[in-house]
Amino acid sequence: MKYLFRRDTFFATFAVFISMGMLALLPLNLSVLNPFRVALEDFDFNDMAYSELKKNQETPVDDRIVIVNIGYSDRLTLGRILEVVSADSPKVIGLDVMFDNDKDSLSDAFLFEQLKATPNLVLASKIDWSNDQILKESVFKDTSIKLGFVNFVGTQKGTIRYFSPIEKENNHVHLSFASAITQKADPHAYQKLLDRKKTIETINYTRHQHKYALIDGAQLLEGLVVDNIFKNKIVLLGYVSTSPFDIEDKYLTPMNEKFAGKTFPDMNGVMIHANIISMILDGSYIKKIPSWITWSLAIILTWLHISLFIRYYIDEHIWFHLVAKIAQLISAIFFVYLGLFLFNRFNVKLDMSITVVAIILAIDVLYFYEALALWLHKKFNYQTIFHTNSHNHET
């Protein structure tokens, strides 16, 4: 407390953030550092909540959603699967398949008729912002077919953590696949999603593959599935593979057993859509702490640490290094754990990395600040505690 409200404590704290800003502005992007950059750019502390704290391991099966594995079905078979599923009066059917061009005209015609005849269908489309016409539809275009874009938000081949609920293009509004499905299945939940007015949402992954009812498309056509299984359900038709070596339509998610380093993709696209739909239906969104709170917290905690460091630096210098290193270590572990705890328990995403970096930089910046303050004192008679309470370096 002795040095808490001293001018030098404030200025040293300020210097820490100035240093961080300068480091961030330095556009160093050398190829030789790529391994480190690549390793770190896809890393998020909160992913550890899934693998280390077993976040959402106990989430029950979501019986509102049924997934049909289409396997390697051709268009004719897909049309037949659609016919069987829609006969069971599901709430919504989401077809997570892209049809980019024409194939066999007979099977195309059959599938197109099924698509048009299926009520409450949402068909996959994709958004391409690099193109003039941003919405890329399937070849089966009909105004009666509702579209939903299946793009996720994430780095190429990186972990999928976000999705965009809607995209606006001039006067057009394009809904994501999950948004379009929930709009039909639960308009109230959909409205809550819109009311949040977020351009991107963090996906709250709650369920692995085995937490959704999974029906094999081939077995369905052979009549090996009980009646009424799709009645009043959200049915997603997509490709599902349990083999770790089959990475078709499979992506890395925070639920991966390995939260860093090289690993196999762990979740099929249709399962990610299912997780997003579950999140929207439950309203269990990830609450991201606003940046201004994150920065305020970082400034306050750094200020407290600086005052502690100055106290030991000046008054008990012999203990300074030991106390400072221990304080840095304990703080780093505690704040990382705090972030994980909030994310795991309350779905609150608090980015403590700024605080941790500031505390780690604090000691080196303090050395620099002391030298600067003493120089200013000598030149301009700047009053500083480092001069009046100079520590004995020989102790």
Place this chain on the structure above:
Amino acid sequence: MKLNLLLIFLFIQLLAAGQSNQFLIYSMKGQVIIKENGNETKAKVGHLLSPNASLEIGANSIVTLICDQINLFSIDKKGKYNLTAYTDSCKKNYGSFTGNYLRYVWAQMSQKQTSPGTNRKLYMNTIGAVSRSVNNIWIDPRLDTIIYSDGYFPLAWKSYAEADRFDFYMYDNNTKGNVLFSDSTSEMQVAINTLQHLLKPGYYFWSAAVKGQQNEERKVLKIVTTKERDQLIDRLRNITLAYESEAETAFRLGFQLEEAHYLADAYNYYQKAATLQPDQPVYRQTFMSFKKDYDIK
């Protein structure tokens, strides 16, 4: 920063020091004997030599060597030559090294950092759906761009599906545009010279599909005048290299024209090289491979 640059420099030096030079006999005339590891053999074009090898050049003989795929030099005087004495000829000519290096540093240091949170549109390239539109037609990527003036050359494709007929299209645009020409064929190729009367100099885009299906993949066909093509061949022919026989010149032109996407002309020159020197297996094999790769009948 200085430390980083120093480390990069040392790394490059380390890589350079770790490579030993290799020589390849590019062309020869007369009597040339190779002495390597105590063995003595008659030199042939295409022979790969280590720096420990030595050459014995006969009277009125000449050999041209390529060092490390970079530099070309000839030895045309009678005598014995140890190749270690020619390692200086392997030194790379970096040209505008400083300029390239500065451009590299600039490119490395001027990339902006973004994240999904700040610019989601840049990060919406992951498509969470399986595709059921796998194209049944495969066109060799080597046919991505063809520059053509005259002569026989086929635009060929392969089909994954069992199909009797295929549709061939020629467009005036890479993505949309008008169909300039279309044909239905039972063959999996169309010879360019059969279309030539339809095409004036300029860019065209072609595609092929199983009949009744579509294929969005389009390949580039650039038509040039014979004058333009001949000027290029003259320039390539007049590049001052070391000694070359007529077959060697034809083979080099074939290679350079293939690299420059003049595939019909490359075919002619590979054929010429193989005809002029039929005992040279490299020429014969290259010609046969070229025919096979591009489905030339």
